[in-house]
Amino acid sequence: MYKMASMTALTVIPNVSDQPYHSAILARLPSEWAPWPDDPTSVNHDEALSTFVKRAQKKSFTWPKKPVVFLSDAHADAEAFEASLIAAGVIERDGPHPCEYTLTKFGKKADIVVGGDCLDKGPSNLTLLRSLAHLYRLNADVTLLAGNHDLRLLMGLLSLERETDAGSQHLFVRMGKKVIPLFKEVFDQYLADTQWDRDIPSEAACRQALFPGNAWFANFPFYAAGFITAEGIQREIGKMTKKTQSFEAHCSHAGLSLQQIYAAAMKCRSLFLKKSGEFSWFFRRMRLVKKRGSFLLLHAGLDDHMAEILANHGVKYANRAFKKNLMSQNLFSFYYGSLANTFRTKYRKADLPLTPRGAYVARQAGIQVLVHGHINQHFGQRVTLKNGLIHIEADITLDAHSRKKEGLDGHGIGVTLIDKKRGVIGLSCDYPQAKVFKPSRKGKREGAQ
Template sequence: MQTPIPVIEEHPHHADIIARSPSEWMPWPRDDSSVNSHVLASNDTPSRYKKNKLRWPKRSVVFISDPHADAVAFEASLIAAGVAERKDKAELGHLSLTKKGRKSEIIVGGDCLDKGPSNLKLLRSVEQLYKLKARVTLLAGNHDLRLLMGLLALARKKDVGNQHFFVRMGKKVVPLFREVFDEYLADTHWEKKIPDEDACRKLLFPGDDWFKEFPFHAAGFLTAEGIDREVRKMESKNHSFEKHCLSAGLSLRQVYATSIKCQQLFLHKKGEFNWFFRKMELVAKRGSFLFLHAGLDDSMSQMLLKNGTKYANKAFHSNLKRRDLFSFYYSSIANTFRTKYRDADLPLTQRGVDAIHKAGIHVVVQGHVNRQKGQRIAIKKGLVHVEADITLDSHSRKMEGLYDYGIGATLIDKETGIIGLSCDYPMAKVMTAKELQGIYS
């Protein structure tokens, strides 16, 4: 087999990326904690699915997930995947597409926001791909939608179902607010028409009765575990949110003014980042592969079987526009970018797995589940999952004791199979098309 590792052109601007990227490859490692040995065993696949030949995407896919506001890591990952290059300038925002990049599809697996070092730079790095006319699919991540929920909650009538969404964003959104304030408001008369500190606190925080009323409001929508988890999470964030804002040098008046500016940037038709949520999709099906941020549940599996991905994506945007925020955020649609298959999440059972197989989906490619030693392939709930969140952002890496910014991407192609590139694993992991096909043949 010819080396499946992408060729990075030798250039001074690529030197660090080349030095830190795998230069050799190996068969995908198999052990009980990563790719279980039975992943490749055809006798573990229900017989009625064996006739369903695994279909590969028509064009090569480069999947990069969870860049979390690190444009350096994101652009380095594009270069490491062989779809972009940087020749003229070493700074961010000066990429061009390679021949492979013009032929491939780049799927950004969600969670572009939060953590750091710069949300605005990451957004502009993603936007340059659209300007380069790359084939880009941008998926919804829980951190991305968390911002949207907070902004929409302020813009809509306050009720028990939505009044906690702003503070629910928590400390991870504070760096974005700091960036927006510094870039757009700091040298302006931002304080005009902004209420006083106490009034802003009432506008931003849930009311005193929320903690008593929410469990009854959520009954029937969330599991008992989900309600308990939500209330405990809000007790913590309600207590600490203002403290985190003050630590970043932001008063609640400044936070409120910044939230208004963020509404203009992200939600208004002429806003600089209006494209971000407008272009976002919930799921993308390519051959037998389903790309999403987190995971599935029974209801979403049935929706995909009966109506397909176009319907699911249209429902995603339609619900955001028309439905109340509570029933959207705790629905099966939002579970797709939030679930970790916990007791608090909407369940995926054998019924859902059967439906997803009938829909012609045999491999789920996801972000959301952080892996420190590169990508992982595993059977979860009876369904093959490729876990592709490999800790790219420098903030998380520092917290986890990892070096510098991350570099990596997951490549999916019929000729080479699934390739896991990560600067945190010494070799590229390769599962050939023949090996993966063995499950369904």
């Protein structure tokens, strides 16, 4: 193992200052680094890492021109979000409260990528959004990528204003219990001390507006046939059966009636969808994918069709297509198509497939490595190989809600750094060393024992 302080060319944490606000964060971070392990918890771990080494040694493999800081799946935990930015050396606090921070010298030159899933679960949806807005105000180079939880909110809110059909009338309740903390925050902060119930429909009318009709379960399989895989249709029906049965009870457990949920949803429409709304920037700034060197950064993964789009038209086209479809009239075709599969897939049978052919097409387009969140890990980042395409799984379970449920302490701290000088660095409070991957041109990883 190697002490952080002894590192020169492979400095892991770029000059994190030892301010009192940072001491608790530093105490939870690893003090040593080690070459990226052949992690036995990974899928095809030995083949994945050896493939990464071989491909990274080729002249065609390119590293980002600027250091990339990838942080994903904060899930409404502002404390974890800011602690991870501090751990990466991007920000330093100038006060004890959220949003009281400035950019470091490294933060001013870093390419910061927020990999999606900023929302849901809790405990601080609105504070996290305000912290992200503060990062923009500091003129940081920030790219916000679309996550499935973020887009589920948008689809749910849009479904309330449109004439719904079997393809979209379930999209509000499909958000499920994980969105309820957001509605609770919105109700408490914006509505609780107002005449919120004026012009709000009755409880029964709100139920009808929010829930899919009974005929949806019979009609959806026919509506979706030929568009979603058979496994995907069955999964959707099963998921919605559970959610329609439990959604109202989860609302009640949070102290919210369906009228209050409806009122909070209407307020969310104002906050997120109106130009004057406090969070109108959120979906407007969102992108689907970002490419830096041979690395494609995104929330979840690729399928064959998306690989063809990127190969034939490029990243700018894919992001323009995402934007145009984001507010399209047909919510179903957007949410269940290849664009949305990019922030939803876990490579299950229910998902649109990535075959060896699709992986080959992506590599021909100069995409050697996918860096993504969406699949939460408990032992830091891991490298996997899916049909010949290298994936760095960088969701290290940041939010306190998920961590408590999964037996982990407190909020998470961690980030993935990609830099042509340092290589790829996986930093997590849940792994005893910083994982460092930097192949040499001589066929041996730098720092390997």
